[in-house]
Amino acid sequence: PNAGIGGEPVTVIGLGLMGRALATAFLEAGHPTTVWNRTPGKADALVSQGAVLAPSAAAALQASSLVVVCLSDTAAVRDALGPHRAELAGRTLVNLTSGTSDEAREMAAWTGDYLDGAIMAIPDVIGRPEAFLLFSGSPEAFEKHSHSLDRLGNATFFGADPGLASLYDVALLGVMWGTLNAFLHGAALLGTAKVDATAFAPFANQWVASVTGFISAYAGQIDRGSYEAEDATLETHLATMKYLVRESAAAGVDTDWPARIQTLTERAIDAGHDGTSYASMIEVFRGQA
Numbered sequence: 001p002n003a004g005i006g007g008e009p010v011t012v013i014g015l016g017l018m019g020r021a022l023a024t025a026f027l028e029a030g031h032p033t034t035v036w037n038r039t040p041g042k043a044d045a046l047v048s049q050g051a052v053l054a055p056s057a058a059a060a061l062q063a064s065s066l067v068v069v070c071l072s073d074t075a076a077v078r079d080a081l082g083p084h085r086a087e088l089a090g091r092t093l094v095n096l097t098s099g100t101s102d103e104a105r106e107m108a109a110w111t112g113d114y115l116d117g118a119i120m121a122i123p124d125v126i127g128r129p130e131a132f133l134l135f136s137g138s139p140e141a142f143e144k145h146s147h148s149l150d151r152l153g154n155a156t157f158f159g160a161d162p163g164l165a166s167l168y169d170v171a172l173l174g175v176m177w178g179t180l181n182a183f184l185h186g187a188a189l190l191g192t193a194k195v196d197a198t199a200f201a202p203f204a205n206q207w208v209a210s211v212t213g214f215i216s217a218y219a220g221q222i223d224r225g226s227y228e229a230e231d232a233t234l235e236t237h238l239a240t241m242k243y244l245v246r247e248s249a250a251a252g253v254d255t256d257w258p259a260r261i262q263t264l265t266e267r268a269i270d271a272g273h274d275g276t277s278y279a280s281m282i283e284v285f286r287g288q289a
């Protein structure tokens, strides 16, 4: 294995946009870094920065006791590493490939020292304080390698269920898409009045900051199972949602997204949650209303 002074040796498998950022962060932190990619040319810049390009996936696994893999999807991980599973014995496999929680549990069966990880950052941010990564799986592996994993961003460990990091990942991505779709819909609506998206953005951002306060308050209500309407009732929300649908239709903007929210809210009210806060919509998402 590689040996050096800046940190433990690490192998990075997969040098796509994210894998290259991960390997760069390890190199910059002084870790002896071995890399492997199906298309070897993607390693050129890393090699000029000091990385060692392994001639095969098996050789890459053999080079370090900490192995980080970041490929397109779980099928790619099975393709690339499946034939070399025996090489994983005695090594920690950190899988930063996106996937489902069941896929993470399947991967955990490959080796006792398994950590599944979710990267809540884009490649440019890797290694900077605003990057955060979520891990679950072997507590011993996390304890042993958390110092190295912190090189990539702030690392949080959720415990021994290897699937939990993936579950957080998709839940957080849902928050991202929900927020972005709402912004895009609003920008389309204001665009019909010749308002630029850049003019709308600061107001959207300020409002998103307020919404973070609602999330914290509603989280407590959800956990208590009691949805007192301290700010607004579901009926008040529904009435204003209808304006969003009507304004969108009148402006020729797609109504699918606001109409969907209206339908979900009507279901909650029909199920008896009238007079309660927006947090009661959790019952719709739980399939209970």
Ligand code: FVH
Binding pocket: 014, 015, 016, 017, 018, 019, 037, 038, 039, 042, 070, 071, 072, 073, 075, 076, 077, 079, 080, 096, 097, 098, 099, 119, 120, 121, 122, 123
């Ligand atoms: N990019 C991002 O911002 C996001 C942030 C959050 C987490 N994701 C996840 O990271 C995984 C990799 O994403 P990526 O952006 O690096 O993706 P690509 O640039 O497309 O690189 C894909 C790599 O996977 C290799 N690969 C694909 N199939 C195979 C296979 N059958 N066998 C071996 N390697 C395979 C590919 O190799 P090559 O095409 O260069 O030969 C790339 O190394 C992903 O799960 C995101 O959801 C990133």
